[in-house]
Structure formats: C-alpha cells, structure tokens
Amino acid sequence: RVACVRAGEILAGAPKEDDPGSVEVVRTSDSAVAVGQKPDQVKPLLQVRKLCKFFPIRSKGFLRREIGQVKAVNNVSLEIEKGKLTTILGPNGAGKTTFFNLVSGLLTPTTGKIFFKGTDVTNLSPIKRVEAGMGRSFQLTNVFPTLSAHENIRLAAQSHQKVGYKIFTNHRKYKNVNDKTEMILERVLLKDKSHTLASNLTHGEQRKLE
Secondary structure (H helix, E strand, O other), rough: OOEEEOOOEEOOOOOOOOOOOOOEEEEEEOOOOOOOOOHHHHHHEEEEEEEEEEEEEEEEOOHHHHHHEEEEEEEEEEEEEEEEEEEEOOOOOOOOOHHHHHHHOOOOOOOEEEEOOEEEEOOOOOOHHHHHHOOOOOOOOOOOOOHHHHHHHHHHHHHHHOOOOOOOOOHHHOOOHHHHHHHHHHHOOOOHOOEEEEEEEEHHHHHHOO
C-alpha cells in the first residue's frame, strides 16, 4: 500500500504525476514481490487504518471558540512488514512528525486504529508500546549524556526485561541483562566505546546508541 503526503495533510492513495507536492511512502521489497503487494503468508508488523489527527483552530480573545480544524494527518492507511524498510517522505508541514507521534503513542488519534503485531495499541501509552517491542528514535538525540554507552543500553535492557531498581542489588548479578547489553553494543559497533560517556561520543555514535 502507498500513502500520499501533501503539504498540511497525509492522504491514502497513489501520488499524482502532476502534483509536485505529493510524495509516497517508499518500501523496500525483494524481486519476488512488487512494491505495495504483500504475500498472503506474511503478517504485517504494523497496521495503520484510516488514521486521522485534527487540531482545532481557536479564535483569539477572552471568549475563545473553535473556528476550524487543521488536518495534520488525514485518513492514512498502510501496512509495514517485518524486516522491510519503509520511509515516510514529505515537505515541511506534511504531517510526518505527527504521524510518528501517533504511532508511538505521544498523541492520541482523532479517529482510526493502530495495530502492532496484530494487537490494537491505539490507546496504549508510549511505555506500554515499548514493552510490546515498539521502539523510536527522535530528531534530537535522546540519550543519558552522563552515563556510559554500556549503562545507557543496560537501562533499556532492564526496562524491557522488567528488572526493577533494587538499591542493595549489584547490576552485575543480572546476567541476562548484561548479556543482552553486550550483544547490542556489538551489533551497533560500539563495543569498544562501552565505557565511554555518551556525551563524549560522536554524533553518529550517539545516534547508534539511541
């Protein structure tokens, strides 16, 4: 499926050749499956159905009243498969950030549904979505600058494995957490920077850490 993005709104459908303000969701695909098609046996990782987010426009003055709406996200439907890369493209003000805020739970949609791994997560908080396995990075780097790379990842691993804070328990006793941390450090090529403070990493390294 292809989503079309215009300035000020995101619409479902294919982009028109004569509309330069319209861009599409680009999905990688192997040669056996055309872009936009999904094999019957492959279940989507993420499903978005008729997602809308409208923000009210209010008049100025003491008696403020709603005089209209901004359609930041308007009737978006798409499916994303596990293991596929999907890119949302569009000009400033097209609604890209609003869309990601809706999917990750920072905003509640006006209408529509969001399914992750087949489960309706539309009304779940961001924390509950993270516990379900959904992750997100931000435009601005969002790491703990005074902690090492290892500590940053270990905190995330602890949260995902529901290991709470215990003042008298040394973190080294959590073997599963530490093993997971080491595996992730190696995967993102930061194992040699394990004990480096996040603030001392390069911007590219901080993005990998995030």
